[in-house]
Amino acid sequence: MRRWNGWGDDTVQATLPAGALDFLRERVGPARPPADLRLAEALAQVPASRLSPHPLVQTDAEARLRASHGQSLGDWIALRQGPIGRVCDGVAFPETREDVRALLDWAQAQGVLVIPVGGATSVVGHLRPEADEPRPVLALAMARLRALSELDETAQLATFEAGVTGPDLEAQLRARGFMLGHFPQSFDYASLGGWVVTRSSGQQSLRYGRSEQWFAGGRLQTPGGEWVIPPLPASAAGPDLREWVLGSEGRLGVLSDVTVQVSRLPEREQFLGVFFPSWEAGLAAVRELAQRRLPLSMLRLSNAVETETTLRLAGHAGTIAWLERYLAWRGCGTGKCLLMLGLTGSVPQVRALRAEAGALWRAHGGVGTGERLGRAWAAKRFAGVYLRNALWEAGYMVDTMETALAWTGTSAMVQAIEQAGAQALAALGERCHAYTHLSHVYPTGSSVYSTFVLRVGADGAESAARWRALKSAVNAAIVAQGGTISHQHGVGRDHRDALAAEKSAAGLAQLDAAIAQADPQGLLASGNLRPLR
Numbered sequence: 257m258r259r260w261n262g263w264g265d266d267t268v269q270a271t272l273p274a275g276a277l278d279f280l281r282e283r284v285g286p287a288r289p290p291a292d293l294r295l296a297e298a299l300a301q302v303p304a305s306r307l308s309p310h311p312l313v314q315t316d317a318e319a320r321l322r323a324s325h326g327q328s329l330g331d332w333i334a335l336r337q338g339p340i341g342r343v344c345d346g347v348a349f350p351e352t353r354e355d356v357r358a359l360l361d362w363a364q365a366q367g368v369l370v371i372p373v374g375g376a377t378s379v380v381g382h383l384r385p386e387a388d389e390p391r392p393v394l395a396l397a398m399a400r401l402r403a404l405s406e407l408d409e410t411a412q413l414a415t416f417e418a419g420v421t422g423p424d425l426e427a428q429l430r431a432r433g434f435m436l437g438h439f440p441q442s443f444d445y446a447s448l449g450g451w452v453v454t455r456s457s458g459q460q461s462l463r464y465g466r467s468e469q470w471f472a473g474g475r476l477q478t479p480g481g482e483w484v485i486p487p488l489p490a491s492a493a494g495p496d497l498r499e500w501v502l503g504s505e506g507r508l509g510v511l512s513d514v515t516v517q518v519s520r521l522p523e524r525e526q527f528l529g530v531f532f533p534s535w536e537a538g539l540a541a542v543r544e545l546a547q548r549r550l551p552l553s554m555l556r557l558s559n560a561v562e563t564e565t566t567l568r569l570a571g572h573a574g575t576i577a578w579l580e581r582y583l584a585w586r587g588c589g590t591g592k593c594l595l596m597l598g599l600t601g602s603v604p605q606v607r608a609l610r611a612e613a614g615a616l617w618r619a620h621g622g623v624g625t626g627e628r629l630g631r632a633w634a635a636k637r638f639a640g641v642y643l644r645n646a647l648w649e650a651g652y653m654v655d656t657m658e659t660a661l662a663w664t665g666t667s668a669m670v671q672a673i674e675q676a677g678a679q680a681l682a683a684l685g686e687r688c689h690a691y692t693h694l695s696h697v698y699p700t701g702s703s704v705y706s707t708f709v710l711r712v713g714a715d716g717a718e719s720a721a722r723w724r725a726l727k728s729a730v731n732a733a734i735v736a737q738g739g740t741i742s743h744q745h746g747v748g749r750d751h752r753d754a755l756a757a758e759k760s761a762a763g764l765a766q767l768d769a770a771i772a773q774a775d776p777q778g779l780l781a782s783g784n785l786r787p788l789r
């Protein structure tokens with residue numbers, strides 16, 4: 257069963273590799289295992305539901321608790337240490353598009369607010385009802401809407417019900433020889449509808465595209481009516497309605513059906529590990545690879561601290577020591593940076609790509625280490641997140657923040673984010689272990705993705721104070737350096753204060769008008785993107 261207060265399946269227990277705790281004690285300080293809330297204690301904090309009965313709505317405390325939290329660090333702290341905060345009054349499980357419409361109409365008639373829920377993997381506070389919201393709130397869970405309704409093999413277009421999650425979606429396509437190729441790290445639980453409305457980006461977006469590239473059309477159930485967006489290959493018929501759905505974060509409507517561009521399964525796929533002697537050398541190589549527009553499927557460059565952390569936490573100390581001696585001999589010693597490359601395509605394409613990319617990385621001082629590291633990365637690409645459970649249980653919590661900007665500002669952004677996080681915690685007498693990678697690259701710039709490991713506080717209030725200090729300092733640094741407030745996680749409520757810097761007052765007024773037009777009574781009231789009226 258899925259964990260109610262952490263990541264993933266509760267039968268899967270990750271163990272920290274040998275040496276990991278010593279490494280963190282050295283960098284962050286010693287920690288003690290926190291005393292977590294038990295499920296019964298959390299459920300005791302759930303007040304009685306204020307909803308009248310409906311055959312598709314569950315009102316038991318556990319269903320409501322589970323549907324009211326995502327996976328942000330704020331959500332973790334609320335569930336593990338309390339207080340659990342405001343939860344929804346009921347959870348609806350529609351089984352058809354018609355159920356979705358009927359539930360919206362019922363909620364409207366009852367004066368109930370609605371928050372759509374996909375896989376509940378949001379990391380920016382999308383799902384919690386506003387603390388001071390007096391009206392009852394219904395979570396509209398898309399989990400039972402999972403079918404592949406149509407596959408047009410000629411056009412390579414597949415239409416799914418929007419609640420389908422990553423593994424189920426890929427299995428249904430692979431059974432017919434196709435794939436979508438959207439692999440965020442939250443793949444196991446995140447839903448197709450969630451990917452679209454948060455503008456998600458998968459690990460191999462270089463080949464398969466971000467959600468805005470593969471989202472071809474669909475149906476959005478707004479309180480004011482249904483939008484039907486046909487999957488045309490191109491159109492000059494005015495503004496593209498898909499752009500309104502992308503990033504709408506549940507404020508314009510419920511996405512019930514999604515048509516996506518799919519591809520045939522590739523013949524060959526390789527992931528390679530390449531080390532560079534310095535950040536500057538790695539950055540120059542990655543930029544050139546992106547600007548040459550080589551058809552790679554992934555480029556992911558870790559900075560020196562992330563590279564060291566990856567190697568220290570990989571286990572297999574003997575093999576890693578041998579690898580480091582070899583790399584130092586080849587000129588990649590202290591300060592080395594790891595690039596993971598994905599090569600996907602036909603056998604001759606992959607061979608040619610490897611030769612061309614190899615010539616380029618060698619020209620920048622890169623040392624290829626073959627497929628072994630790449631295979632290890634691919635094997636753990638979705639499982640690594642389970643370490644967050646083990647880290648929490650040892651007294652350490654993890655948060656991630658991300659942005660994107662032009663190449664000219666990338667290195668300054670990395671420095672500013674890491675420094676802002678460290679300073680915010682230093683002001684509270686704490687330390688954090690911060691490290692960064694460029695997760696997605698483009699010809700003009702890159703995303704910047706930083707991870708922070710810090711100590712869990714003595715209680716929920718202390719942990720939340722550390723998290724808020726970190727979050728607001730990093731958000732301020734991102735805005736000051738001219739980056740977007742999110743490259744892939746979205747805005748939710750955690751980032752909405754930073755939106756004005758990016759969209760302008762006039763742009764936000766346009767967004768407010770669109771929300772008011774699609775949802776005149778303010779039924780879809782998560783408070784994502786914009787405060788509630």
Ligand SMILES: Cc1cc2nc3c(=O)[nH]c(=O)nc-3n(C[C@H](O)[C@H](O)[C@H](O)COP(=O)(O)OP(=O)(O)OC[C@H]3O[C@@H](n4cnc5c(N)ncnc54)[C@H](O)[C@@H]3O)c2cc1C
Pocket residue numbers: 326327371372373374375376377378379382383398418419439440441442445446447448449450451452453454455456457458459505506507509510511512641744745746782784
């Ligand atoms: C460990 C971890 C790793 C992650 N890695 C990545 C990554 O690599 N790339 C990435 O892009 N993101 C990543 N994320 C973030 C998250 O997985 C994405 O934001 C994802 O797109 C959310 O999808 P979901 O189905 O879980 O949506 P939810 O969390 O359920 O909801 C998110 C928002 O979408 C709305 N919503 C959901 N479904 C619908 C619908 N059908 N109609 C209308 N509104 C809807 C909700 O109301 C909410 O506002 C990660 C998260 C975690 C916890």
